[in-house]
Amino acid sequence: MRDAFVQPSGQDDNLGDSALRAGLLRALTHAGARVHVHLLGQTSDYVSGLPHLSNGALYTDRKGWLLSAESVPRPVYVVNAGEISPHADQPYPQPDRAREMERVVRRGGLVIAAGLGLKDLETAATVRFDSVLREAALVSWRDSGSRDAAGFGRVAPDWAFAEGSSTSAWRTEGDRPYTAVTLRFDRPWPDDSWISAVRGFAKRTGTTIATVAQVARDAPRAVQLAEVLNGHYLGAPSTRHDDLDRHVRGVYARSLAVVSDRAHALIMGATEGAYPLGTASDPQKIERILAVAGLGALTGHHDSIAGRADRVDSERTGLEAAVQASRAAIQSLTTRIRGVLDL
Template sequence: MHSHSTQDVFVNLGGQDDNLGDSVLRAAYFEAARGEGRSFHVLLEGRSSDYVTGLPLDPADTIYTTRAAWVRASTEATRPVHLFEAGEINPRSAVYPAESRSAPLRHAIDSGGAVIVAGLGLKTPAQSSPSQFDQVLRDAAVVSWRDAGSRDAAGFGGVAPDWAFSYGPHTTEWSNPDSRPLLAVTLRFDRPWPDDSWLEAVRALAAQTSTRVVTVAQVARDAPRAVRVAEALGGEYLIAPSTRHSDLDAHVRSVFGQSLAIISDRAHGLIIGATEGAYPIGSAADPQKISRLLAAAGLSDLVGSYDQLAEFGTALESKLPGLAPAIDSARSEVADLGARIQTAMRAVA
């Protein structure tokens, strides 16, 4: 282990292996914790090389492929800092996190280190309650949820927009709406197929805005649906050059940077699109998750069920001027969260 002058920081950067949103939000969280005099211990259990390309790893970072080795290293460290994994959680046990995960966190706090909990979101807030969460999370130096519904269900901590809002070009660098020729569409593979009225609403919006429908898949499992949507709409499926997350990120950002809007039921499709200047239109069989995450950034006005898409298309033009201010504000909030993390980590160095 490192000398006492080096701060040992432990973080699990694992996520769904084919999901670009998972690597993007974790990459931003990871970068927010970087700083001089820190040694990072990164758990990447079972992650493919494709996934890892989406993470800003440094040659000096220590990589662990088993949780046991990672936990053992954390118990041997002096005043370790644990960055509790960001992203969606779906607590199923009576107490979250389970003892095997909470024990290293408690050790970090008890030994003079710290726990950072930043960017968590509940899959279904209505199924959670404050009593379900272990005290160790409440004792964290920073606690921030990525949507108000999750925070309210847990009963503790603050709220800041998802980490993925921090990426993308400055809003002053975006192309103007009148020079964006595309209307991007991306849908989840595991949700009901939209009906003909939804498809007609997409076509109508494309005609109204003089844009061309294209589809993408920032989650590999969504690719067959992207092909089907393109065929149904007379659009074009734009395939990424590879499944490497670095290539996929560049690909979808290039498409979204040319898109007036993005229609999706994927939260991070909408978020990444919004950070590239494409107005997020959330359309889903069950929109509760995407509504919560976009509401944290003040962008939930055009989020709803499939049958609302036609009215959203009508309202799009009036909403376009509000996108840049919303992204600027979201990025400011995320930056403030990063500053709080830096302060908390310096306090135990």
């Protein structure tokens, strides 16, 4: 059994951040690794959203984590999954992280980077990706745009597609009374035409609008949306990510569609059988992430949501196959990880 060292850090109040890292940690375990997790500074709310590792180890001290990596034969350094924002004309990873990875490789270990996504594709053209990442044993990006911009590695859907309900357990379309809505707190408020389009979709489908916040900072916006959309704000019982995960999945499982500019709200909705209707003032990131899963057809700018909402009925028929294909692709990536660990 190989020892894999990973720091699955993320924003403490962002359920999507723990959800995608949960997928990565489960994959490493399924691939046969003993997982050593470094979680310096993360709150108990965030940690509650990560899977329990029965044969792993948890570290709150980075020095102890690194010393443990130096004490085992052929360690595996796992780059944290999720969004990365390397600076233009700068090296990536940063020199101190690159040196950590190089020490692992010199000792006969290897580097895995699975599930990366670039925030800004234009910046990537000038980033100096370190050879220790370029030549890693496995590199996988969560969207084709990131892979093409970086110029190396393969592509697989976001780890969060591996989470959620089996498609066989999904409720039927007639047993989905909600249209779920959640928007980022830090983006422009949508205009009246967007409000009318979302109201119109709910009226046409005979659903009630339910707003949620799977990022704590989005809660005030969710309350405001419920008011202007004549809907209901459904608050979670606590800020613990395990509670929040159960809550929002429960809403999405009863929703015909999820309307959001949060990538992981759209992904988690899809994995519960709610069609992802992506809408944003700048939709390029969510378009890329959903496209690799075959679910990007109805994602776009706020201004064009009315026309896209009219096509939800026809696109919904392909949701189950798209989620199943995404999970198969993630299973294939997990098998690739196992193959690398067996080398």
